Amino acid sequence: MQVEQVAGIAGALIFRPTPHVDERGFFSRTFDRDVLKQAGLDPDAFVQDSISRSRRGVVRGMHIRAGAGEAKLVRCSYGAVLDVVVDLRPDSPTYRQRETFDLTGENQVTVYVPAGCAHGFQALTEPADVSYRIDRAHDPSEDVSIRWDDPDLDIHWPLPVTLMSERDLAAPSLAEAIARLT
Numbered sequence: 001m002q003v004e005q006v007a008g009i010a011g012a013l014i015f016r017p018t019p020h021v022d023e024r025g026f027f028s029r030t031f032d033r034d035v036l037k038q039a040g041l042d043p044d045a046f047v048q049d050s051i052s053r054s055r056r057g058v059v060r061g062m063h064i065r066a067g068a069g070e071a072k073l074v075r076c077s078y079g080a081v082l083d084v085v086v087d088l089r090p091d092s093p094t095y096r097q098r099e100t101f102d103l104t105g106e107n108q109v110t111v112y113v114p115a116g117c118a119h120g121f122q123a124l125t126e127p128a129d130v131s132y133r134i135d136r137a138h139d140p141s142e143d144v145s146i147r148w149d150d151p152d153l154d155i156h157w158p159l160p161v162t163l164m165s166e167r168d169l170a171a172p173s174l175a176e177a178i179a180r181l182t
Contacts, residue, residue: 001015001029001032001035002015002018003015003016003035003038003039004016006085006111007099008094008097008098008099009085009087009094009097009098009099009114009117010087010089010092010093010094010114011092011112012087012099012111012112012113013039013111014101014109014110014111014112015073015109015111015112016107016109017109017110019108028108030075030077030108030110030131031043031073031110039112041112045071045135046073046133046135047134047136048133048134048136048137048138049133049134050134051077051129051130051131051132052129052130052132053128053129054121054123054127054128054129054130055123055126055163056123056124056125056126056127056128056159056162057122057123057159057161057162057163058122058123058128058161058162058163058164059120059121059122059148059161059164059168060120060121060130060164060165061118061119061120061121061146061148061168062086062118062119062120062145062146062147062148062155062171063118063120063144063145063146064088064116064118064119064144064177064181065136065139065142065143065144066143066144066180066181067139068115068136069115069116069117070115070134070135070136071112071113071114071134071136072112072119072132072133072134072135073110073111073112073113073132073133074103074110074111074113074119074121074131075103075108075109075110075111075130075131076104076105076108076109076128076129076130077105077108077129077130077131078105078127078128078129079104079105079123079124079125079126079127079128079129080102080104080105080106080123080125080128081102081103081104081121081122081123081124081128081130082100082101082102082121082122082124082157082158083100083101083102083111083119083120083121084098084101084119084120084121084155085098085099085100085101085111085113085117085118085119086117086118086119086146086153087116087117088116088117088118088177088178088181089116090182092116098153098155100155103121103130105129115135118146118177120148120155122157122158122159122161124158124159143167144177144180145167145168145170145172145177146171146172146173146174146177147172147173147174148161148164148168148171149161150174152173152174152175153174
């Protein structure tokens, strides 16, 4: 498994596995505690695994947690998504910068999203499954959403948005979300 720094988001990492492919399909390691340790992450810090399934065109996000934030490992286990990370850590050298990633069930790439960064994605296939490994137990009182089409985010979603949660549709602007985080 190869580890790469993400240029546009300080502290973000990409983990590229080496899938073993044959006539049956493939086998791929998606988590390796030793690789995480070598990359400077505590593999024991992750306390929850979750998965979402989305229809083509669905946007989930942009989401961030208030308080201590939430670091996560994100991977598309089936299908394809455009994954987006926005750095909202005021002391970060990449503050308010965004980075996009093409995550697919074929490449099995995992993105490490540092605490203090907003995250979201759009499903490009029918369906798209996204797996998350999260470093804190979920506390709904800390959930913060940011409007997916906020002009300050300047995210270019590749497909028309077909469906979103009520929470994401009612999300405040980036400026309002930042005020809630501070």
